[in-house]
Amino acid sequence: QVHLVQSGAEVKKPGSSVKVSCRTDGGSFSSYAISWVRQAPGLGLEWMGGIVPIYDTPTYAQKFQGRVTITADASTTTSYMELSSLSSEDTAVYYCARDGYTQGFFYFEYWGQGSLITVSS
Amino acid sequence: EIVLTQSPDSLSLSPGERATLSCRASQSVSSRYLAWYQQKPGQAPRLLIYNAANRATGIPDRFSGSGSGTDFTLTIGRLEPEDFAVYYCQQYSTSPTFGQGTKVEIK
Numbered sequence: 394q395v396h397l398v399q400s401g402a403e404v405k406k407p408g409s410s411v412k413v414s415c416r417t418d419g420g421s422f423s424s425y426a427i428s429w430v431r432q433a434p435g436l437g438l439e440w441m442g443g444i445v446p447i448y449d450t451p452t453y454a455q456k457f458q459g460r461v462t463i464t465a466d467a468s469t470t471t472s473y474m475e476l477s478s479l480s481s482e483d484t485a486v487y488y489c490a491r492d493g494y495t496q497g498f499f500y501f502e503y504w505g506q507g508s509l510i511t512v513s514s
Numbered sequence: 515e516i517v518l519t520q521s522p523d524s525l526s527l528s529p530g531e532r533a534t535l536s537c538r539a540s541q542s543v544s545s546r547y548l549a550w551y552q553q554k555p556g557q558a559p560r561l562l563i564y565n566a567a568n569r570a571t572g573i574p575d576r577f578s579g580s581g582s583g584t585d586f587t588l589t590i591g592r593l594e595p596e597d598f599a600v601y602y603c604q605q606y607s608t609s610p611t612f613g614q615g616t617k618v619e620i621k
Contacts, residue, residue: 428610438551438559438602440610454609455515488558493570499606500549502570504558 395420397489397505404511410477413508415489417470420503423447426492427472428501429463431485443498444472452498479512486510516541516605518613526621533590535616537603542583547607550579550588553615554599562601563588593618 400414415427428443442453446465453461462475472489486507493502517540527533537548546566551559561570563579566586576591590597598620603613 430612437615438553438604438612440612452609493561493564498610499547500561500564500604501551501559502561502564504560507558 395491395503397491397503399487399489399505399508402509402511404513405479407480407512407514409479410475411479411510412473412475413487413489413510415472415474415505417472417491420491422465422470423467424495426496426498427463427465428490428492428498429461429472429474430488430490430501432488432507433482433485441474441476443492445496446472447496476510479510481512484510484512516543516608516611518603518605518611520601520603520613520616522616523614524617524619526619527593528621529593529595531593533588533593533597533618535588535590535601535618537581537586537588537613539584539586539605543586543605543607545607546582547605548579548581548586549604549606550577551602551604552597552599553602559602590618595620 396418398416423446426443426445429441444451444465451463465472489505490501491503521536548566550563553559567579600615600617
């Protein structure tokens, strides 16, 4: 059984950065992509990017290029998503999700519980 | 980027009725690389269908997916009370993108 456990809610100031963690318990870590998906209040799902740990090269959605950094640490089976230059528009629940197929970005079979990031002065 | 447009935005139905949700892509989705998710308030999305027509583990057979190219459909055969939720399609033919969602409400 695979479980993704995320870090807790945070409140950040505009202009600052946030780093969210996602630990994978169970299953194989290195071969499956971990993606980050966010959901602003009352809105839909938005893919930010992801990483296949065995390749250790992240892929980012164009919208977030230059502002997001996604990493993976196989020794702790944890992925991290860091988002910089925060504004109120970044207030959202951030989810990590593990792919259902190996070595690429496909469909998201397992999801973390979500981390609420609030950006407010 | 492939843009996915779902219709309708919302659907009001009674338990026991059939629900038909549509997802249209701005360009062809190769290899039928399309998934459907269900999301309830305060919860993470749950995978229902992948590769356009394959049910995920543990998903009841009242959920079925079909389609290819640019037009895809999620059908819920007979709505159960727990099926009232928001449904999203997602393509993975190119960098993943999601539709805007369809809310299935109780009539």
